[in-house]
Amino acid sequence: MINPIQERAALIARQIQTKIVRSPQLGLVLGSGWGTVAEFLEDSVCVPFASLDGMPHCGVQGHAGNFAFGNLEGCAVMIVQGRFHMYEGWGPGEAILPIAILYELGVSTVVLTNAAGALNESFHIGDLMVLCDHINGTGKNPLVGVHATNEFPVFVDMTSIYDAKLRLVLNDVCDEQGVPHQTGVYMQLLGPSFETPAEIRAFQKFGADAVGMSTAIEAIYARYLKMRVVGLSCITNMGAGLCEKKIEHSDVLSCAQERGKIFAGVLRAFARRLAQGA
Ligand code: HPA
Secondary structure, eight states, rough: SSSHHHHHHHHHHHHTTTTOOOOSSEEEEEOOOOOOOOOOEEEEEEEGGSTTTTTTOOOOOTTTEEEEEEEEEEEEEEEEEOOGGGGGGGOOOHHTTTHHHHHHHHHOOEEEEEEEEETTTTTTTOOOEEEEEEEEEEEEOOOTTTTOSSSSSSSSOTTTOHHHHHHHHHHHHHHHOOOOEEEEEEEEEEOOOOOOOHHHHHHHTTOSSSSSSSHHHHHHHHHHHTOOOEEEEEEEEEEETTTSSSSOHHHHHHHHTTHHHHHHHHHHHHHHHHTTTO
16 A cells, blocks of 8 residues: 555445456546546446445535446446545545545546636637646645655656647547547636636736646646546636636536537547557
8 A cells, every 4th residue: 555545545446346347447537517428338337436435425516426337439447427626625635536546446547527717718618628737726736745655756747747649649539520629738726716807817827728626636646646647628618807708607517518428429439549559
């Protein structure tokens, strides 16, 4: 065991192992509105968070709170439906617990998905953004207090946190399917309030292209565990002050849900490429 979070994850993973037949290769963490892909799982097994000792309970609108296992286009997949957002009061240790569990179950590649507001004014609502980097604006780091080992140092290099080769695969898949896509820097903030227009202008100057309330913390932890990481944002709105309209959580959800089928197609094709050796 490398740290107390992994110890907790290992206890949860052991309970899950009794319910699944095949170790997952790919982990999909589904953010707001990204749920559709789970409908395409074959031979699926659903494990509610509530059925697992040691698992926190989550309850945000649009987040189910399950692990789903199955075959997606020939790839053994584990889907995380539900996050432990820090804006709900969870600490970084809970926020990254699903990542720790993915690792314990053998997942080597993880796709982190989210809904995000655009800071880049050339982006359009409904675009898919492939993350090329992030800015962790939460003031928290999931590796604080983690005991470093030779195999798992905590001074983790973050130069290429989002896997360059897999980003190319995603761009290719989007081109094939005619899905409008952008590449950009994601900024994670604590939330839950949306940003002020002054903050949005400041974050544009930082070099962020989109802003949201998840993902960066998970990506840091997944890289610490040496997993391959990709990140995908559904651009659900323009950042505060960049258009007339006020930002509503219900609009964020409905935009992401509207794009659900198309983005599920991207995730399915990505899983197929992974099964073929990408
Ligand atoms: N800000 C922060 N998080 C978000 C946004 C936003 O504009 N849209 C979707 N998630």
